Amino acid sequence: MDFEHTYTKEQEQFRKEVRTWLEANVPEKMKMPLDEDDFTEEMYLFWREKHKEMAARGWLFPTLPKQYGGGGLSPELAIVLTDELSRFRAQGPFTIDFITPAILVWATEEQKQKFLVPILKGEKIAWQKFTEPKSGSDLASYQSSAVKDGDDWIMNGSNVFVSGNPADRPDYLYGPMLTDRDAPRHRNLGYFLIPAQAPGVTIRKMNLVSGSGQNFVFMDNVRVPGDHLIGGDHQGWQVAMTSSEKEHGGxxxxxxxxxxxxxxxxxxxxxxxxxxxxxxxxxxxxxxxxxxxxxxxxxxxxxxxxxxxxxxxxxxxxxxxxxxxxxxxxxxxxxxxxxxxxxxxxxxxxxxxxxxxxxxxxxxxxxxxxxxxxxxxxxxxxxxxxxIGISRTRERAAATPMTAGRTAAATE
Ligand SMILES: Cc1cc2nc3c(=O)[nH]c(=O)nc-3n(C[C@H](O)[C@H](O)[C@H](O)COP(=O)(O)OP(=O)(O)OC[C@H]3O[C@@H](n4cnc5c(N)ncnc54)[C@H](O)[C@@H]3O)c2cc1C
The missing domain is CATH 1.20.140.10 (Butyryl-CoA Dehydrogenase, subunit A, domain 3)
Known part of the structure; x- marks a missing residue:
């Protein structure tokens, strides 16, 4: 194996293209501040628009499938892109991206068109709401509930530590909800994309010592259409594990x-x-x-x-x-x-x-x-x-977009 880090002609050409575009399109005052709390409303509005332009070039979610609005770029080109964007202090997508693997693996084609395409094009923003006040590490003890009402679901509950840029206003909050109190652990959850602007949703800043990038979320009788459920209404744990696979460094x-x-x-x-x-x-x-x-x-x-x-x-x-x-x-x-x-x-x-x-x-x-x-x-x-097989239970990796169909999502 060769560990020498060199760039091909194609990569260097691409680097030039990205650098030239950034220099022409991003003024100094719009560069990402060192402290997230210094991110202003003006910067937010600027980057919301820029992200759409970057998505059209395939630079917002570079390695995700082109057919859904991703860049379809090879990892080799994505290395160069990330390198340039980071050097330039360009703001990355506002979506907290543990959602795209979940949609790619578990959603229907209609849901991919409805949810994934606008996220990858930078038109819609999604934040992850997994942690509850009493359910962090033990996600399977989740208590926020979704109750069926005709074709819709009525949601109640609260979350903590929900990350998002302090200036941002999300379109969706995604994560598990308790759909069946009587079902066993790991089979009692559904995984939803909840419209964040729906009546009954409240988002409040937590103000941690690290800054104001984490939030409380409260849901009070929030009505959510049935097609916002990703996977089956008892499959939320498996869907959440696909998200977690990425979040845990996968x-x-x-x-x-x-x-x-x-x-x-x-x-x-x-x-x-x-x-x-x-x-x-x-x-x-x-x-x-x-x-x-x-x-x-x-x-x-x-x-x-x-x-x-x-x-x-x-x-x-x-x-x-x-x-x-x-x-x-x-x-x-x-x-x-x-x-x-x-x-x-x-x-x-x-x-x-x-x-x-x-x-x-x-x-x-x-x-x-x-x-x-x-x-x-x-x-x-x-x-x-x-x-590594030294625990009470043995676990395999959850399905990811790269392995779906080849691996089983494991529970206990
Ligand atoms: C900066 C930041 C950003 C975050 N962003 C998000 C976000 O965007 N969305 C979201 O949903 N959540 C987010 N979180 C929440 C984060 O995922 C949780 O804090 C984490 O899962 C731990 O949960 P908890 O805080 O409830 O701690 P607890 O689960 O109560 O754990 C308390 C302590 O017990 C230990 N412990 C618990 N169970 C075990 C075990 N089985 N074995 C050994 N030790 C154990 C833990 O390691 C910890 O030290 C964020 C948190 C931070 C700090």
Whole structure:
């Protein structure tokens, strides 16, 4: 296997095309702010329109099927695209995208046309509402209910930690709902796309230390048409597991973001304290070398999982393994940043003395919160244990768009 990272002529040509378009179409003041809470209404309206243009070029959901509004791009071109968009600080889709695998695997053709096409074209936005106040890790104990009323469903319940850009207004909230209180666990749920603007839906910001990107959702007798149910009315657990497969790292990542560590290296290279580089301090040298090693490991794990996913292989423990390592390492990394930068690491975006424009302070606040998002680290270990056969139960990966038809969604 060749690990050398080189780009083909086609990739370089494509890079030029993307870069030229971004430079011509995205003014400096519309670039994504370092702190999500600095995202303005003006930026939101700008990117809602830009996303439609990007979707028309196949750049909003680049690797998803063209027939539904995705880009149909190869992972090789998507690497370049993601690289350029990230370097340019272009805002990604507002949809929290654990929904598209669920629709691709479980929805009917009519539902794909109705829900998937507008999402992939950037016309509609969907957020994920899985977590309830008393049902997080144990998603199967879900209590928010959907009761049949003619062709419709009447929904009641509440959710917490529902992520979405602070300036955004979603069109759909997706996730499981309890459809049958008498059925056994894992067979008592349906999975719905709930119109977020319907009467009875209330969305309120949570204001966590990481910012205002998470929300409470309340549903009070919300009427939802029957065709908003994805899969059968007792199949919600299986559909949710297809979403979770992606959320738990099952698609890896083909792109190594310009993380805190690269910044840390250049910081030490450029900074002088009383004329001396902090890199001359042997303890700091050790810490930065450790940071460098971990960052490279996380990168290789992420790329390997992404490669397996795009090659259509069934992901067993690899997704949870990758995600666990990347996230836990993220916490160690911000600790090293504090060791090297000292109190400067805690200066925010508004402070002139803040290194890297305040990016490090944002990382300090978000890195420990992220240990809990997308399922906690303990749950990543539970998934690994089940898949390597050392748990009470044995589990296979849920169906994904790459494997649907070849794998069985597993429960207990
Ligand atoms: C930044 C952020 C973004 C989020 N975004 C979303 C979102 O968009 N949509 C959404 O629905 N939810 C979202 N969440 C919620 C997240 O998925 C939950 O916080 C997570 O699933 C854990 O659930 P909980 O908070 O109820 O903790 P609990 O399930 O109550 O867990 C509490 C503690 O017990 C441990 N624990 C629980 N069960 C086990 C077990 N079987 N074995 C070992 N340890 C266990 C956990 O690891 C944790 O440490 C987000 C959370 C955060 C922090």
């Amino acid at each position: 698609e890896g990542s083909i792109f190594r973001s310009e993380g805190p560590i690269e910044n840390l290296v250049s910081y030490v290279q450029e900074r002088r304290r009383q004329g001396v580089s902090p890199g001359g301090n042997l303890v700091l040298q050790q810490k930065i070398a450790e940071a460098h090693i971990e960052e490279r490991i996380a990168d290789v794990l992420n790329k390997r999982t992404a490669w397996m996913y795009h090659a259509g292989q069934e992901i067993n423990w690899e997704g949870a393994n990758t995600q666990f390592y990347s996230r836990e390492s993220g916490l160690r990394q911000v600790g090293r940043v504090r060791d090297v930068m000292g109190m400067y690491a805690l200066l925010g975006t508004g402070d002139q003395l803040a290194p890297h424009g305040g990016r490090q302070e944002v990382n300090q606040r978000t890195s420990f919160i992220l240990q809990h998002g997308a399922g906690s680290l303990n749950i990543a270990k539970v998934v690994i244990a089940r898949r």
